[in-house]
């Protein structure tokens with residue numbers, strides 16, 4: 066089944082969002098999401114909180130149910146049919162993730178609980194030999210999950226956290242980043258690909274080159290990027306890449322860490338237990354090969370399988386098409402938001418992905434969120450786990466509308482209409 | 494939008510726009526910050542207590558309409574009250590914004606916040622300043638969180 070409308074020609078060049086025109090049949094895509102049919106406060110659901118977590122297509126929901134009803138058993142252990150079948154589906158997803166990220170080997174794909182755990186794994190394991198005076202460089206626009214693990218590591222080891230600042234428009238100041246890399250003490254640069262608070266797409270390829278030129282490995286937090294743009298870890302040449310299944314149309318409870326084989330091989334295990342060993346005696350344990358070394362204990366089998374189906378689903382639509390559609394939504398939203406007096410958009414980077422964060426003079430984001438909810442419009446109001454970004458703009462919180470492939474121009478119009486209701490309510 | 498008016502009543506909108514006792518008491522006998530980690534809102538309350546009575550009370554900070562109005566109404570309600578009554582009032586207010594039952598009778602204007610009951614995610618906004626007052630009287634040094 067094609068999700069592209071039959072008449073429009075497919076674009077010849079992939080991406081960039083500005084040049085590609087989406088030919089997706091959004092109504093057909095929407096029909097695949099059962100939850101989009103429901104109402105909220107008697108209004109059609111307008112789900113614009115996709116950066117927090119995205120809704121799931123029926124294929125993914127069914128795959129999880131099929132696993133439990135059809136062939137579920139523990140993996141890597143049984144010689145019986147169900148275990149073999151489950152192992153095949155689980156490991157099959159590893160291959161799908163490898164292909165999705167264009168990694169060189171499935172040994173470089175590690176399943177975790179979420180992006181947060183992927184980052185913590187690197188902080189605990191790769192960071193285990195950090196020493197006082199060593200430095201970790203991050204940016205000012207990180208999610209807390211790419212701040213706190215490094216702070217904890219610094220507390221444990223005496224290393225220091227350095228933060229590269231960003232401009233008023235929400236763009237990283239590359240010269241400052243480069244200056245921080247120059248200290249000669251930096252052990253790792255860890256930065257977000259797309260900021261969940263601003264929508265900024267960071268120049269991660271350039272940032273990686275700058276770090277590598279100084280012999281510094283990099284970790285990229287890809288939680289917000291994998292649902293919106295094609296990622297090629299070999300082209301980026303990054304050392305680690307982390308993302309969460311639940312933001313890329315897969316189930317919650319699964320994350321991915323990509324790591325270059327040589328680095329992962331040299332790193333100590335993150336957790337100990339079953340599945341990550343080859344031989345255990347009470348004197349000594351030999352660890353299993355990659356990737357099992359980093360997957361102690363029974364994993365989230367059914368949801369990993371669900372992630373595989375989600376990636377197939379997304380790949381069939383085509384990330385260039387997704388990006389083009391979301392870009393059109395972003396432009397449509399931005400244009401109309403700018404017409405609302407007193408509305409201020411946080412994050413106006415030239416390269417920006419499918420979300421818009423804003424404040425409205427005289428109405429707190431929490432109040433905006435509540436009033437919009439009564440209109441059926443779900444957005445996020447708060448600090449988006451990026452309090453330093455809020456501090457940068459001198460606000461406690463922002464409202465954020467974030468888009469997915471199933472959102473429509475009409476839904477953006479519903480958002481705008483609801484925002485005018487806020488103004489009416491607050492007499493602004 | 495009618496049910497939204499149950500939440501955003503006129504009194505609330507008025508106190509949000511023109512918060513009462515919105516200032517700092519220079520040398521308070523008691524002071525505490527209330528922090529809502531969910532949204533990053535922070536409200537500071539200041540008290541001047543003499544002879545077991547709240548002579549003056551004020552607040553400062555940034556919050557949503559619900560937390561600002563609640564703080565403002567609270568300062569009006571507590572000014573002149575004996576400290577010994579505060580605990581009861583804090584609990585009674587909590588009942589107003591969370592319970593399905595009858596509102597306590599003697600809370601007067603504070604009952605306008607009863608609409609918050611239907612918005613579970615907003616209860617913490619309404620109780621933020623009240624947590625802070627309790628903490629101030631217990632002389633907490635660290636900001637109290639609503640969690």
Ligand SMILES: Cc1ncc(COP(=O)(O)O)c(C=O)c1O
Nearest residue numbers: 179180181208210261288289309
């Ligand atoms: C940029 C970014 N990094 C990391 C995370 C953490 O993802 P998770 O909570 O799935 O671990 C998020 C989630 O909001 C995010 O937006």
